[in-house]
Amino acid sequence: MAVRIDVEAFRDSIPMEVGEIAARLLTESSVGELEPAGGGVQAVVRDHDVVFQPWVGIVDGIFTGDCDCGIAGEDLCAHGVATALTAFDAGVAFSGAATPPGDAVPVEPDHAHYLQAVQRLSPRQLADLVAGHAARDRLFATLLLAEAGMLDAADTSGLADFGAAVRDASQATADSRWQISDVEAAGHRLAAEVQILCARPAIPTALDLVEEAILVWDELSGHLRDAYHIARTEPEEIAEPIVNAHRDLCERLDLDPDEIAQRLNQLLARCHHDTVDVDMYADLLGEHADAISPSARW
Template sequence: MAVRIDVEAFRDSIPTAVGEAAARLLTDDSVGELEPAGGGFQAVIRDRSAAFQPWVGIVDGVFTDDCDCGIIGDELCAHAVATALTAFTAGVAFSGAATPPGAVPAEPERAQYLEAVQRLSPRQLADLVAGYAVRDRLFATLLLGEAGMLNGADESGLADFRAAVRDASKVTTGSRWQISDVEAAGHRLAAEVEILCARPATPTALELVEEAILVWDELSGHLRDAYHITRTEPEEITEPLVGVHRDLCERLDLDPDEIAERLNRIVERCHYDTMDVGMYADLLGEYAGTVTSARW
């Protein structure tokens, strides 16, 4: 059940020093995007050279915070206050019975790793993370994205996916290719599109994924013809490609009519029923009937 919060009373209850620090965070645009969590809301806050993720919500009738800045006490920290004020301005609804993230037991498969993280010093953890990022491009992209260090306007990060699409389009043009070459090209597309999805959504990325779907549709025909010797089902590549395409359409907030137009263009050029347009039903709304596909 959502509750009303007296914002003016909340402001009056904040100590002057905490209120001034929170105002500085808001003025500096340090509060990231609000995320619902456990009946309350959280956001990443960049406070000078550090980052924190405060949570605010109503627990047992009391407006409560849960922040990893280390400040302990009955009063809300400046990070939590800035998050709360951002939430009030956004007009979000708070649950009357929220659960702070710190009160939720860790999932069994994560508990051991969380314990290991807590045993590491900040320097040890930083070295471990940076070292793994150097070896794993997907992890590196996720890391930079979480840190707000990926620029959607910088299209240099699309080069690897563009190269994978180009190479896949040429894999059967010679006379010495094998089915294993088609499978390898498909798995490379699937791996690269996962990395692409971790980047900011851009129209260019969407167009590249559409090109990749068409390239894979043609290649998948070779797998279907050689089903008796293949080790890869076409759907293993199709599903991540189409899934990312749907995700980009949603993240770019495309109008349903534009999504329908894009889908129809792709479907018309696909010969092997690659596009499962049923995945887009919730995005298409009343335009769902305007997309023709045997896979509805």
């Protein structure tokens, strides 16, 4: 149930010092995109060279905040106040019984153990560790840049890398001396590269490339099926992440169900090895699921 908030009373309750810092953050456009979370709202806030992610919401009838800066509860920090004011201006509806993100999901033991380790590191140690890992792991590097807001949709380097993987996969059996291991290697590279591609901003060109990858893998998977007695990879191990990426891109690009159905029908007409599971798109298609060719369900 949404709750109406007296914005003027909220403003009057803010301590002067906190209000001045919050006003500066708003003037500098330091509050990032608002995200609904646990009945409240959160956003990335850049305060000089430091990044925080405050959450604000109504807990037990009290407007409450929780921020990386260490301030939680009724006494909101400036980052929480700036986020709240941004949410009020945007007309965000707050639940009357919100749950802070940290309380929503029990922390797994391993995760808690790593969090404890992180808390023992100085900012410089943590930064060096993260940067070093990013230099060795392209997926982690892409996720890091995405979280930092440093990926530009206009940057086509991710498309080039994935396009190269698709082209190489399409040539996996071109050599007369190819082996089934070549098909498996090409498939695993596609599965890895599609994760990196989808960690970047969603653009239509990426969706087109993933559809090309689906068709390439569908053809290659036939060789795995024929060589099931020696193959070490199931076709679904590669198909699942690629098709999942396609489905997620359709959702992130907010495609109309008619267009999704059209794209699926075009894929299904060219796939001969059951690579695409139409049921994965059920929530996106809705009533338009009937537009999928009946042959796709067999």
